[in-house]
Amino acid sequence: MLLIQGLRKRFGRLEVLRGVDLTAAPGRITALVGPNAAGKSTLIKTIIGLVRIDEGTVLIDGQSIDGERAYRERIGYMPQAARFPEQLTGREVLALVRRLRHADARIDDALIGQFDLDPMLDRPIRTLSGGTRQKLNAVVAFLFAPDMVVLDEPTGGLDPVASGILKDKLIRSAAAGTTVFLTSHILTEVEELAHDIIFLMEGRVAFQGPIDQLLREAGEPRLERAVARLMTGSR
């Protein structure tokens, strides 16, 4: 369970997050959408602890994350761009992150088989294509069967087959009780995957709730139109 209250963040003069309140529930896929520069990545990075909080609280299962690091044992993170040490092999990277999680974590490496990644794991990362790196990135995010996964544009750079595998993984994880929190600008994908949607605009939450509620309120059958209405409506 993710609960964010009154979150503010500024970079110099630019106020990126201006008081964000939101929740993401376990067993549900919550999609964070919004125009470019709305603060989506900053928000995601705040949850992981990569960006420091100026004001407000981020609670995971009721615990504040500020200054903590143990909570990351239970979180999987898939950043937007996957870049690993060029000279290491995929297997070495996986071994490293495994050793950094000291808890007797359950290992879930099913994605390696599904992506057919095993033959690639002994090659140096620098010889791998962008798509293959992105697959490795997804494997790392799910490796510890986390209670919560946070994904920044997860399907970007993946081919349709791999993208489908990852989406199935997200749906299955949510069904098993994982909190899935992702950003995406592909609204058809959001419509297909997500239960709840959070629309972030200019550093504030403009809408939050189940997708069908948004469609009903907007009086539009498709998410793309409903979101477009949100964007123009609040201007």
Add this chain to the structure above:
Amino acid sequence: MTDLRQVLAAQVRNVLRSRWLVGYTLLLLLATVLLLRFGGSGTRALLSLVNVVLLLLPLVSVVFGTLYVYNAREFIELLLAQPVGRGAVYLGLFGGLAIPLSLALLAGVGGPLVVEALQDPSVWRPLAMLLTVGVLLTLVFTAFALCVAVLVEERSRGFGAALLVWLACTVVYDGLILLVLTTFRDYPLEAPVLVLTFLNPIDLARVVLLLTFDVALLMGYTGTVFARMFGTAGGLVAAFSMLLVCAAVPLWAGYRWFRRKDF
């Protein structure tokens, strides 16, 4: 501690396998062999080698280090997304650069010199000094590299800043000392120059190395002042300690920024 060890092991392995590092080792090896073969006899060759060490080592450490940290940006984020403290990631980066760079020095410069020393035992002492000072300089300029890469957000500006650090310690600082010397030539300058030398890691390394080779007299009156200062064991300890301080200060400053940095 175990986190640090894991990050360190991965970084060291990654850097050791990079072509850059192999190239650097070969360059040092080539320079050392050529200077020993054609650089004149004994001390002359060693003196040329001192200049290589004093110019090349800081340059490579600060530039390679800075660029490496920029390239590792996404990986740093991935590490920080694990339940790991920022200190372990930061020190892992530092060690992951400083250790392979030092190994390159030991292999590239140390290797041929050891062969030389086996024939001429008088080479052992300058060899030991050269390698010690070289490793210390590597630590200092790797620390500068981390500091620059953490503080300067943009890669191209960071690269420029790294070059500036090197230029400042090599050319600019010496120019300033000369300016002081000519401006205040009517005053006794031994003490101020000694202090100024102590504050610049490259100058300090140069003085320590030159004194090892008994060429202090070539440096005139200040040379004898230096010889009196650094010729003693105490002076040497002071010089080495100062080099460690020169590494610790930027390393610590970089960590302060790294701890609060937004990625």
